[in-house]
Amino acid sequence: MNSLSPRPGVATPQASTSSTRGLHVITWGCQMNVYDSERMSDVLRPLGYRAVSTPDAADMIILNTCHIRDRAAEKVFSELGRLRKVKEARAEQGAATVLAVAGCVAQAEGKEILARAPYVDIVLGPQTYHRLPEMVARAARAAGAVIETDFPVEQKFDFLPADRAAPAGGSAFLTIQEGCDKFCSFCVVPYTRGAESSRPAQAVLDEARRLVAGGVREITLLGQNVNAYHGEGPDGRTWGLARLARVLAGELGIERIRYTTSHPRDMEDDLIAAHRDLPQLMPFLHLPVQSGSDRVLAAMNRGHTADDYRTLVARLREARPDLALSSDFIVGHPGETDADFADTMRLIDEIGFAQAYSFKYSSRPGTPAAGAGMHVPEDVKDARLQELQAMLRVQQDAFNDATIGQVVPVLFTGRGRKPGQVSGKSPWLQAVSVEGPDSLIGQIANVDIRHRYTNSLGGILTEETDRA
Ligand code: SAM
Ligand code: SF4
Numbered sequence: 350m351n352s353l354s355p356r357p358g359v360a361t362p363q364a365s366t367s368s369t370r371g372l373h374v375i376t377w378g379c380q381m382n383v384y385d386s387e388r389m390s391d392v393l394r395p396l397g398y399r400a401v402s403t404p405d406a407a408d409m410i411i412l413n414t415c416h417i418r419d420r421a422a423e424k425v426f427s428e429l430g431r432l433r434k435v436k437e438a439r440a441e442q443g444a445a446t447v448l449a450v451a452g453c454v455a456q457a458e459g460k461e462i463l464a465r466a467p468y469v470d471i472v473l474g475p476q477t478y479h480r481l482p483e484m485v486a487r488a489a490r491a492a493g494a495v496i497e498t499d500f501p502v503e504q505k506f507d508f509l510p511a512d513r514a515a516p517a518g519g520s521a522f523l524t525i526q527e528g529c530d531k532f533c534s535f536c537v538v539p540y541t542r543g544a545e546s547s548r549p550a551q552a553v554l555d556e557a558r559r560l561v562a563g564g565v566r567e568i569t570l571l572g573q574n575v576n577a578y579h580g581e582g583p584d585g586r587t588w589g590l591a592r593l594a595r596v597l598a599g600e601l602g603i604e605r606i607r608y609t610t611s612h613p614r615d616m617e618d619d620l621i622a623a624h625r626d627l628p629q630l631m632p633f634l635h636l637p638v639q640s641g642s643d644r645v646l647a648a649m650n651r652g653h654t655a656d657d658y659r660t661l662v663a664r665l666r667e668a669r670p671d672l673a674l675s676s677d678f679i680v681g682h683p684g685e686t687d688a689d690f691a692d693t694m695r696l697i698d699e700i701g702f703a704q705a706y707s708f709k710y711s712s713r714p715g716t717p718a719a720g721a722g723m724h725v726p727e728d729v730k731d732a733r734l735q736e737l738q739a740m741l742r743v744q745q746d747a748f749n750d751a752t753i754g755q756v757v758p759v760l761f762t763g764r765g766r767k768p769g770q771v772s773g774k775s776p777w778l779q780a781v782s783v784e785g786p787d788s789l790i791g792q793i794a795n796v797d798i799r800h801r802y803t804n805s806l807g808g809i810l811t812e813e814t815d816r817a
Pocket of ligand 1: 379417418535536537538573574610611612637639677678679708709710711712713
């Protein structure tokens with residue numbers, strides 16, 4: 350087959366919307382992957398691709414993957430096995446399917462994916478999404494699959510389409526920063542997402558303005574190290590996250606601003622002051638500490654101590670007394686002793702978290718911790734995780750219980766689980782559902798909180814409803 354012959358099973362793309370094609374995107378991992386999946390859909394829209402809810406209706410399937418913990422690759426291969434059957438069944442009906450693997454597993458294991466799953470047509474890393482239309486065209490022409498896992502010199506954001514559709518539900522993610530230079534001992538992100546880079550502030554403001562025009566009332570600014578943001582401002586100066594938040598709240602009138610994920614080392618004074626000054630900055634902060642032991646924090650290369658974290662939290666709470674905190678924890682990092690783990694439990698007890706994510710350490714090939722030896726036995730990790738999660742659960746329940754009896758403004762983002770219900774988010778990122786009409790979706794309304802369920806709250810609408 351020469352390079353111009355179409356590849357079997359790959360539809361030839363046309364830059365026209367005359368024929369609509371089905372696109373099914375499966376997203377695993379962090380919010381940044383959710384955002385990236387939306388951007389990939391945007392980039393493919395001019396080729397006629399429109400979202401379909403099942404893979405068997407899709408002319409193109411994208412599996413957007415996450416590599417943060419172990420068995421990531423196995424999970425991908427097992428899902429690809431399922432998608433292969435979908436592709437074959439469609440081929441029997443005479444329909445071609447482009448199968449693409451994106452995200453951090455694609456970045457880290459691209460060649461392995463093509464060797465073990467030759468029916469995959471495109472493998473693309475997180476920095477190359479803007480080249481997707483060109484890759485689809487190449488896949489249609491080429492005899493083999495297309496792989497793009499470089500870190501290109503051009504910024505993908507400069508090439509992604511500006512006409513992003515505002516999501517329904519009044520809440521949107523907006524990526525402002527990517528990559529990481531911190532090289533925590535356990536983490537693959539610096540290798541899969543590349544060096545830290547910030548989008549120019551003007552590009553962020555333009556995207557935010559379009560979202561607001563589309564009815565968005567809450568924006569969550571995303572970055573692997575979002576509070577390390579240092580984008581070029583329209584005035585030629587470097588803007589930090591605090592400056593950006595002030596303009597988003599002031600000039601753009603965004604009612605709710607969140608940002609995630611932050612590193613304790615980058616929590617600068619002006620950002621703490623922004624929490625004091627801006628009611629639009631929601632009183633909930635995900636600020637991962639990972640461990641409460643100085644020995645482990647040093648081994649993790651986190652660049653701060655447990656007391657640094659305590660002091661930081663005290664300053665944040667002074668600035669914004671109703672601020673609720675969330676964190677990530679890793680138990681069983683190589684070398685972690687019972688005494689180290691006890692330090693983590695003490696820190697949790699002292700700080701009091703509204704919510705948290707906790708993980709057993711998982712060895713990631715190529716990271717410094719993977720080769721460090723002193724690995725903690727699996728059963729010890731299991732026991733520590735259980736103990737830690739039990740304490741976090743008590744704290745989370747206590748935090749949610751304290752909301753019962755309060756009237757809180759809820760941004761309704763979609764329908765609830767039960768018919769006739771709508772659900773949304775409190776300022777503290779609690780899931781809240783009420784009986785109410787669909788017309789509330791995308792609106793902020795006051796809710797009298799009456800019940801706590803395992804991971805959510807229930808209440809009734811009060812009359813002071815903001816239907817603006
Ligand atoms: N940049 C963020 C930070 O500094 O906290 C987090 C990025 S990472 C996508 C999300 C979380 O996954 C981390 O905070 C950490 O708790 C967890 N994680 C990362 N690598 C891990 C590993 N090898 N084993 C277990 N958990 C891990
Ligand atoms: Fe990973 Fe550490 Fe960077 Fe967070 S700060 S992305 S945990 S290397």
